[in-house]
Amino acid sequence: MLTAETLYVQGRHSDLLAPTSLVAAPGEVLLVQADDASSRTALALTLSGRMKPTSGSLHWNGDTHVGHLRRRSALVDSPEVNEPELHLRVKDLVAEDLALIPRAERPKTSPARWLEDLGFSNSSGLWMEQVPASDRIRLLTALALADSRIDQLVLDSPDRHQGDPGAWLPVLQDAVAAAAADAASRQGRRTAGRNLTVIAAVAQFPPGWNGPTARAGNAASTAPSPAVIAAEAGTPDPSNNHAPAAPGPAETEVTA
Numbered sequence: 001m002l003t004a005e006t007l008y009v010q011g012r013h014s015d016l017l018a019p020t021s022l023v024a025a026p027g028e029v030l031l032v033q034a035d036d037a038s039s040r041t042a043l044a045l046t047l048s049g050r051m052k053p054t055s056g057s058l059h060w061n062g063d064t065h066v067g068h069l070r071r072r073s074a075l076v077d078s079p080e081v082n083e084p085e086l087h088l089r090v091k092d093l094v095a096e097d098l099a100l101i102p103r104a105e106r107p108k109t110s111p112a113r114w115l116e117d118l119g120f121s122n123s124s125g126l127w128m129e130q131v132p133a134s135d136r137i138r139l140l141t142a143l144a145l146a147d148s149r150i151d152q153l154v155l156d157s158p159d160r161h162q163g164d165p166g167a168w169l170p171v172l173q174d175a176v177a178a179a180a181a182d183a184a185s186r187q188g189r190r191t192a193g194r195n196l197t198v199i200a201a202v203a204q205f206p207p208g209w210n211g212p213t214a215r216a217g218n219a220a221s222t223a224p225s226p227a228v229i230a231a232e233a234g235t236p237d238p239s240n241n242h243a244p245a246a247p248g249p250a251e252t253e254v255t256a
Helices: 039-046 064-071 090-100 111-118 133-145 171-183 225-231
Strands: 001-009 015-024 028-033 055-059 073-076 151-155 199-203 213-214
Touching: 001 039, 001 133, 001 171, 015 028, 015 039, 015 055, 015 199, 015 213, 039 073, 039 199, 055 064, 055 073, 055 090, 073 133, 090 111, 090 133, 111 133, 133 151, 133 171, 171 199
Parallel strands: 028 199, 028 213, 073 151, 151 199
Antiparallel strands: 001 015, 001 055
């Protein structure tokens, strides 16, 4: 389970992420709504352990060590961070991504066989820009889960490719259901299945969605002011126009 308490990310000229609190439970798909793309990316980076928040706290199964969260989480399709290059063929993307997974944690099949098992054998020669939105999300989600260490997926703006949630939401629900079914089938065995948590930062909630939700900035009224945060950090107050500029996104710790 991931618990975030008043997470706040300060940008150079404005907030990247207003104070936000949420709980993401295993076996669920949590949708977090944020109005602008920069907020969604900051949220996804922070919740996957790739960006250090300016203030607030993250607890992954009771552990506050960000390295543990980063090892167990996958950031999926984040714009200008790790989205696949459009002029890259599906088969090349798969070969590269699988090769980056430690040998002990990756599938034991070849990239071509892996694509065939996923039902992508006829699409292996396509450029990524030719892949439909639903197939794109399914492929990138499966690639993330090819690493057996991953227990959490964090998707950045999956709705940007196509407004119809039917193109991406069922893929996330299917991933959770498949992980749950696999975990149930492994009961009593030496190797347990994963209990998958999925979080998607979206521009708006899909019509009729009745699953777990949260909104970026939902904890703004309980968060400390920028002046208090600056004082605790020993940095200039960003609200003071005569003070040097506050650290921007490029100066915030971000790890791939």
